[in-house]
Amino acid sequence: MKYYIIAGEASGDLHGSNLMKALLQEDSNADIRFWGGDLMQNVGGTLVKHYRELAFMGFAEVVMNLKTILNNIKICKADIEKFNPDVIIFIDYPGFNMRIAKWAKEKGIKTHYYISPQIWAWKENRIKAIKRDFDKLYVILPFEKDFYEVKHNFPVEFVGHPLIDAIQNRTTIDAETFRRVHNLDEKPIIAILPGSRKQEISKMLSVMLSVVTDFPDYQFVIAGAPSQEYSFYEQFLNGKNIKFISNKTYDLLSNAHAALVTSGTATLETALFKVPEVVCYKGGWISYQIAKRIITLKYISLVNLIMDEEVVTELIQEECNTKRIKIELSKILEGSSRETILEKYDVLEKKLGGIGASQKTASLIVASLRQ
Known part of the structure; x- marks a missing residue:
């Protein structure tokens, strides 16, 4: 199957690389194209854009670089259409990823979010877009499951924190x-x-x-x-x-x-x-x-x-x-x-739930696609 992964910063590159390793174990024919960094590139697949070209932080910084950000969104959409993946896996990086997800969902492409945005911290109204635009959500913090399922009636999978895997x-x-x-x-x-x-x-x-x-x-x-x-x-x-x-x-x-x-x-x-x-x-x-x-x-x-x-x-x-x-x-x-x-x-x-977050997430993604 064909997987398109979008990670926009160093932590996403780390978790994306471990997820890619697990996906290749679950699906030996996996064809992976991605936005990420050196760690993901070392696993294999095709790097489209490095996260160092994407990393803008803070409200003022985003405004100043809005033209670059909008151009990256345009490039990403065109690349996804050309690749025609079975699923897009979004890793954190919500400002960019949620824009792509809305477009992808309208195109009928499966959308899975690994490491959900921290809407429990701010922009809680993003829950409407998450419910609308994502088929599956994989959360890594223990309190997030109750936040989504109890407070917002949106089923999610708690997979544990991938940092434990990365460190081990x-x-x-x-x-x-x-x-x-x-x-x-x-x-x-x-x-x-x-x-x-x-x-x-x-x-x-x-x-x-x-x-x-x-x-x-x-x-x-x-x-x-x-x-x-x-x-x-x-x-x-x-x-x-x-x-x-x-x-x-x-x-x-x-x-x-x-x-x-x-x-x-x-x-x-x-x-x-x-x-x-x-x-x-x-x-x-x-x-x-x-x-x-x-x-x-x-x-x-x-x-x-x-x-x-x-x-x-x-x-x-x-x-x-x-x-x-x-x-x-x-x-x-x-x-x-x-x-x-x-x-x-x-x-x-x-x-934090012990080891195995990357493998658990990959297994759930592949099983969902095979259904």
Whole structure:
């Protein structure tokens, strides 16, 4: 069968690659065409457009790049028509994917959504479009099943979180080799995860690195995104002795003692590696002012949302400053706060449903098509 997959950012590329592997196991004749990244391309199939050409974040940024976004939608629709897939599998990335899904549904193409948009956070009225435009919905957070089925009377499949698979299936590297390969000393590592898009890195990295000199007994290591070159990060280093490791975030987290993490999927990844973290977030002023008026969630990190309590400290906008980061980072380097976080992480992992999300989703997709 023919599968068309659309993933628009780094996390979608990761989950898309694991889904593709599972689809190829379920359907040996699978013909896959996709929008994604390097990880998906390494599995096989045909890459149409790389996500680095699609990643715009925030309200203002989207408006400024509207012409490019609309042109990408036009290209995508034409490519789908030419390929004529049996199903389109959408992975998160709702602003783009929901536009394509509406069009595809009208064309009579089967539409499956893997990793549903976070309409429980904002834009809950999107439920009308989801009910109208998607044949199947696969959710990865435990509270999402009740949100869709109980609150909105829309049946979904809870498949567990694919990050658990991604972490378990990774190729591991021992600590000694990791430090030698990346020229690291024996000091404990504080990982810096400033995000994957240029806009968020520009907002976050300077303030994250502003505390480096306050922790001389630790070494700070930046997790470079696969979509960005070192030269882009270099402007924020200001001559500080800070290590940089590109496209090896899981290796870094495997060896980290603590982390400063920009809000997003990385907060959950860090927790699943059992690394105590401080969550940091700064958005553009206009984007933030709009967001805080329409998003009513108690927390911004997936860790706290899933646990429905403040397991990790969140420093948002003005609170995300040198003084607060120093205080909160100090708390998680040793002592009772650190131990409490690690205990909560164990509970979190159990809530996420265990291994097998990618395989379960692929099996459900293929079975649905064969019916």
